[in-house]
Amino acid sequence: MKMISGDKVLDECIDKISNLATLTLYGMNVVGQVHVAINEVCRYLILKKSGDPECNLLAFKNKLLTLSHLTHPSLPDYRKTLNYAASLIVIEAP
Numbered sequence: 001m002k003m004i005s006g007d008k009v010l011d012e013c014i015d016k017i018s019n020l021a022t023l024t025l026y027g028m029n030v031v032g033q034v035h036v037a038i039n040e041v042c043r044y045l046i047l048k049k050s051g052d053p054e055c056n057l058l059a060f061k062n063k064l065l066t067l068s069h070l071t072h073p074s075l076p077d078y079r080k081t082l083n084y085a086a087s088l089i090v091i092e093a094p
Helices: 008-024 031-047 053-070 076-087
Strands: none
Touching: 008 031, 008 053, 008 076, 031 053, 031 076, 053 076
16 A cells, blocks of 8 residues: 655655565564664654654654554454554654
8 A cells, every 4th residue: 555645765664564564464573673664764754854853753653543544454463563653653742
């Protein structure tokens, strides 16, 4: 499932997490790889992407949650991976 954000780094990260979620359908444990992907995208959103880092993080987290909600109920492991990835994005409350 491709989502065009206009940001190559974010699109690649969504693709990477979607691909990892697909591997869970074959029984693979991708927790470590999801951590790495989220760490990379958070570093990008905080240090390199223009705009408010908190807004960028929240927007990316919401994109993952939207993908999760759009996932068919017959794919619980896929959905769980997307939710897990989103849960790793922590936005500090003021």
